[in-house]
Amino acid sequence: MRWLSKERWRPRLATVVIAILIVVMALPLVGLFFFRLYENQLIRQTEGELIAQGAVVAALYAQEVRAAGIPQDRLGSPISADPARDNNYPYDPIEPRLDLASDDVMPMRPAALPATPDPAFAAIGARLDGILDETQKTTLAGFRLLDPHGVVIAGGDEVGRSLGDVEEVRTALSGAYASELRLRIPDQPAPPLYSVSRGTRVRVFVAMPVELDGRVAGVVYLSRTPNNIVKHLYGERGKVTLAAITIVGGTLLIALVFIRTVSRPIYALIDRTKRIAAGDRDAIRPLAHHGTREMAALSAAFLDMAQKLQARSDSIQTFATHVSHELKSPLTAIQGAAELLRDSGGAMDEAERKRFSNNIVTDAGRLNLLVRRLLDLARAENLEPSGESTTLHAALASLPIDTRLEARLEGGGDIRLGISAENLGIVLANLIDNSARHGARQVAIRASADGERASVQIGDDGDGISAANRARIFEPFFTTRRESGGTGMGLGIVLALLKAHDGTIRLVDSERGTRFEIDLPAA
Structure with a gap:
């Protein structure tokens, strides 16, 4: 056959399982490095730290501006009242809002432009510059303190230059908090693998307005590179190693369970199939381990x-x-x-x-x-149930009268049996003929029903069946009356007909003659 000549390639079950387990083990890494979930959390964490630091510097700067007595008309834009702000007054929390999934990464921050600072604000910046430098050594954040016009008055080497054209600074000068993700300025050689602050390609920028008497007194402009994922994982290497061991151990446990419950029984069944096909009768026995x-x-x-x-x-x-x-x-x-x-x-x-x-x-x-009996046996063995039903009265009435003996119905003649009248007549005719051939003069037939099943007892007063022959009476061609024309097919036909109708027949003990008991569905 064609399908035997060329077999399509199919993966082995073990290959499929190993591939699935590898995918399962790789899922945490996929979520970590490709979906950037953990990196996003690190960015949020960095933004939250910058907000906290900026709030402290903003409070210190507002205090210095108030102490310097700078008039209100020299401050910046008025800050419009926020209706939601009164709900939490006097608290005004700022939550981190940057998201790698929805926020675009902006280009590198534009360079500061030349400008002329206000002397009063420049003096305040000079007083705070040392504090910012000391703070930066600990927090690693970049600080820029801007006056109400966006000119840098403290922090780094951009003092006296304007950052007012930077988008987030412009937003803060109008009185609203702003944050952006920008590409990091590659002003140094490539960092080592576990660089503290330069392990990623983006930098978080936060611009926080300084409010004084309802107007913008300045802007605290902060930036910091988020922690590198690899560096952070290295710092948590103990936990990461434990998690990796757990994942690998769990995967191996799943593989072991699958091998014992699915793979091994399947291969054992395949081997058993080959042995049975080769004619090994000892292989027809239950498997030692089924698994599921x-x-x-x-x-x-x-x-x-x-x-x-x-x-x-x-x-x-x-x-x-x-x-x-x-x-x-x-x-x-x-x-x-x-x-x-x-x-x-x-x-x-x-x-x-x-x-x-x-x-x-x-x-x-x-x-x-013999040929006719063989045809009857073949027809009985391949019979499809018709769904018909009948009674003993109807079946016996359709039989020709046998002058060799008397067939007597003793009870249950109206009980409906799940077999057609024709087939029940064949069963009774064969049993009555078998009794007549063994010297019987009377045959007694009785039926009884118990729920969905019915029982038919047929007994005669003939010679009976010897103990040596009781186990062979349903074998085809077995007969003790061959010389008188017996073929040994009658009881075989009876058994096949009853099996086709979900019935059974058995030889039961009797004090005299032969007694059969038939079990059939009750209609």
Whole structure:
């Protein structure tokens, strides 16, 4: 066949499982490095730190401006009242809002432009510059203190230059908090792997307005590079190692459980299949380890199928042996008699010729009977239930009267049985004929019902069945009355018909004669 000549490539079960387990182990790394979830958290953490530092510097700067007595008209833009602000007054928290998933990374911060600072604000910046430098050594954040016009008055080497055109600074000068993600300025060589502040390509910028009497007194402009993920993981290497061991251990445990519960039973069943196909009868037995309930059910179904196929094969082999034996004897007798008649010429007298002719007719009749009984048996074994029902009254009424014995219905004649009248008549006819051939004069039939099942008892007063033959009576071709025309097929046909209707028949003990009990569905 074509499908046997070229087999499509298919992955092994173990390969599929290993691939799935690798994907499972890689999921945390995918979430960490490709979806940038953890990096986003580090950016939020950095923004929150800058907000806290900026709030302190803003409070200190506002205090210095107030102490310097700078008039209000020299301050910046008025700050409009926020309706939501009164709900939490006097508290006005600023929550981190940067998000890698939704916020664009802006270009590097534009360079500061030349400008002329206000002397009063420049003096305040000079007083605070040292504090900012000391703070930066600890927090690693970059500080720029701006006057109400965006001119740097403290922090770094940009003092006296304007950052008013930077977008986030412009927003802060109008009185609103602003933050941005910008590309980090590559002003130094590539950092080492675990650089403290330069392990990522972005930098967080926060611009916080300084409020004084409802106007903008200046801006605290801060920036810092978020912690590198690798550096942060290195700092948490103990926990990361424990998590990795847990993931690998859990994966190996899943693999072990899968191998024991699925893979090993499947391969054992495959091996068992090959042994059964090779004719090893010892292989038709349950597996030593099933793993799961479904695998146990699959194995049981497979072994049940193998047992039925083996039994059917044995039955066919035995049946073929019996058929060849039963047909060979009359064929041999017919052939012998025909050859004698052919070769005798005129030497055989009329009596002998008649005797040999009678033998041919008798053996031909036996062959004809055997063939008809074989057809009846084949029809019974392949019968599809019709769903019809009948009673013992109806079935017995359809049978011809047997003058050899008396068939008596003793009870239950109106109980409906799940079998057609024709097939029940065949069952009863074979059993009654079997009783007549074994010397019975009376046959008693009785039926009873119990819920969804019905029982039919058939007993006679004949010779009975010897203990040696009780186990063989349902075997095809087994008979003790072969010389009187018995074929040994009657009880085999009865058994096949009842099986086709979900019924059974068994031989039960009886003080006299033979007694059968039939079990059928009650209609």
